[in-house]
Amino acid sequence: MPLKSFREAINEALCQEMANDPSVILIGEDIAGGNGGVEGAAGSSGGMLGVTKGLYHDYGPERVIDTPISESAIVGAAAGAAMTGLRPVAELMFMDFFGVCFDQIYNQAAKFRYMFGGNCTTPMVVRGMVGAGFGSAAQHSQALWPIFSHIPGLKVVLPSSPHDAKGLMIQAIRDDDPVIFLEHKVLYDTKGEVPEEPYAIPFGEANITREGDDVTIVAFGRMVNFANEVADKLTGNISVEVLDPRTTSPLDTEVILESVKHTGRLVVVDEANPICNMASEVISLVATEALQYLKARPIKISAPHTPVPAAPNLETLYIPSKETIEKAVANLME
Amino acid sequence: MNLDKQQLLQAYRIMRRIREFETRISYEFAAGTVPGMTHLYIGQEAVAAGICLTLSDEDYIASTHRGHGHCIAKGCDIAGMALELFRKEGGLCKGKGGSMHIADVSKGMLGANAIVGGASPLACGAALTAKTRGKNNVAVAFAGDGATNQGTTFEAMNMAVVLKLPVIFAIESNGYGEHTGSGYAQGNDLTERSAAFGMAAVKVDGTDFFAVYQAMQEAIARANRGEGPTAIECVAMRWHGHFEGDPQHYRPKDEVKRLRDTADPLKIFRDKVLAKGDLVAADLDQLDEEILTEVTNAVDAALEAPQPAPEELLTDVYVSY
Structure with missing residues (x-):
């Protein structure tokens, strides 16, 4: 299977769905880029970080609409x-x-x-980059998915x-409800196996990225990769199960509860600020639905309740780290 | 202007239906039977009628919190509207929208909108659908003078010009934005402001159906030629408060009486068509009677109708989840 980057996977999903359905259009600023610049420049950007590159040339200004x-x-349009x-x-x-x-x-x-009493569908996707780790500070780095x-x-x-990314984007486009699709900018260059043909991943179905018996880690977005690394590192010592809910709404409560009932220990990792974030939500879920299965208190790992700082050393401190996750897992086993 | 007898009767029917419907709702609100807040359209009937008369179900309108008139003019069923306003089963939105969110997308009525200035970007989107599909349809963004001070209106106007969208911005200058006179809240003339975005803009007497209709025909022709949006500023004062129950301390005492005497869109229409001999009084009197019966039946039935079933609380959040 071909290896593709996160960026290429999203591009491929957009391209295939545009080919598949003439009602799919892209709209936003600089998704083509270059309009109004020197002659022939239209389409030269393909998005701020190149996710929509080439689509303007494939589908033209009527379907790749720079604004x-x-x-x-x-968003209103x-x-x-x-x-x-x-x-x-x-x-x-x-x-x-x-x-x-x-x-x-x-x-x-x-x-x-x-x-409107069900007499309307609003099948739209709003894409946006999220997350810290790019040195972009307080107004370009947030993890606002809880809102x-x-x-x-x-x-x-x-x-x-x-x-x-590819399967969820295809589902997002085909879905009849409005979808907020969030792309972690630090992940754009990560590579993985991506099938050529179009496929849709249903919403609300968590992916069990590592199976285990001792501790459940529920992680969101980029934090899934951190959790996987921790699980791999601890193999043979502590058996860690990692769940990637993939969608925060709907949230796959069933798989989370099943896993916690099996392991009895829970760590939740959410890059979002801590108050009312997804980690709060998951721990609340487990506390109300599966408290009797817990062998230890659940551990919540989030960014601190601060804006994202600009200084690289402070930004590193801001982002939940693999070390913190590993330490939490070890603590639960003591 | 080449309006035949049937079109003239339809224009009057729309205006009379709005007047009668709103008058009854005002009465019911005072009697305490209408839940929530209600903003009435009386005094502005010629705007909705002039804008919507030639629109089809494939043309779109995006409305405001003062949206009953737009709804009626766009052909929404008034029995369904009455049920909706009283939050009853069978309402246009199953009783879950109410006055400020009343909609019938199948009629191209994309909703009243409780956010001032919220509708204009949506109209750009509806126009984009028409343009993408290569159809000669238009989308109307209704906006009060208050909404023209919202950034959404500015963004929508600029976007419509840049993308040459078939949008018609129907600005209803009705004198007040909530409890504040437009002269206080506006830095300049709204027609000039609209024109500054690079679109054709015209100011018309919003109590004169024919003036609004004429401007609308020109705007549609312009959109169909691919020349993009038009702004039509329709000047027509509202007769009622911002909402029903508004004590209106901000208004001159005799203002509403003066409007009733000199700026009644229905009377102005009637005088014009009778003077020209296009219609006779009996035609209009007969419509008055028919519509009074129609509105009475619709509202009486709505008052008696059951509330939505409790299960409705949890339906229609998602198409599928």
Whole structure:
């Protein structure tokens, strides 16, 4: 099977779905790039970090639509297009920018179906880069998925591997509900096996990336890779099971509970700030549904309750580390 | 203007239906039977009628918190509307939307919108659908003068110009944004402001159906030629408060009386068509009676209808989960 990067996997998903369905369009700033610049430059960017590269040349300006820097108009146009029959994929570059168009996401797109009594679908995807580790500091590095997971009507996707990125993006485009699709920028160059043919990974189905008997680690996004490394390192010593929920909404509560009932020990790793994050949610779930199975207190590992700092040493301290995860697992076995 | 008798009757039917419906809702609100907040459209009927008369179900409108008139003009069923306003089973939105979110997407009515300025970007999207599919349909973004001070309106206007989208921005200058006079909240003339985005913009008397209709025909022709959006600023004061129950301390005491005497869109229409001999009084009187019966039946039935089943609380959040 061919090895592809996380970036290439998403590009391939977009390309295949655009070929498959003429109602799929891309809309956002610089997804083509170069419009209004020197002659022949249109299409020269393909997104800030090259995820949509080549699609402008394949599908033209009618389906790869560069816009002004107007996030509310981008998301609103995607929502309006979705409720009238298209399947738009809107790109907002960094998830930090969702704030300037939050109304269009949570008051408009997320609520149409309920407010209109089920007489409407809003099949749209909003893409955005997330996460720290790029030196981009407080306004370009956040992990705001808990905010969006909180909102009924939205689905929130957080892939951790190239394989999942492709399958989840295809599902996101085919899904009839609005989907927030979050791409960890540190993962773009990671490589993995990605099948050529289109495939969809259903939402709400956790991936068990490592099977084990002693400790369950539930990890989100980039943290899945950290958890896998810890599990591999401890092989032969502690048997660690790693769960990647892949979507924070819907959340696969069933597989999480099954695993915790089996191991009796839980570590949750979420790069998001700690208050009301997904780690809080998972621990709350286990406390209310499976407390009697726990052999030790659950451990929550998150970023501190601070903005993301710019200084590299501080940013490293901010991001949950493999060492912290390993120590937590070891503590639970004492 | 080449409106035949049937079109003139339809224009009057829309305006009378709005007036009658809103008048009854105002009465019911005062009686305490309407849950939540309600914002009425009386005084602005000629705008909704002039904008929507020639639109088909394949054309779209995105509306405002003051959206009943737009809904009626776009052809939504008033029995379903009445049920929705009273939050009853069988309402256009199953009683889950209410006045401020009333919608019928099958009629191209993409929803009233409780967020001021929320609708304009959505209209860009509906227009994008029409453009992508190569169809000569348009999308109307209704916005009050208050909404024109929202960034969403600016973004939508610029985007529509840049992408040459078939959007018509129907700006309803009704004098006040909530409890604040538009003269306080606006730094400049809204027609000039719209034109500054690079689109055709025109100001019309929003109490004159014919003026609105004429501007709309030109806007549709412009959109169909691929020339992008148009702004039509329709000046028509609202007669009621921001919401029902608004004591309106901000208004001159005699303002509403003056509007009733001199700026009644239905009376202005009636006088014009009778003076020209296009219709006779009996035609209009008959419509008045028919519509009074229609609205009475719709609201009476809605008052008696059952509330939504408790199970409805949990449905329609997702298509599938």
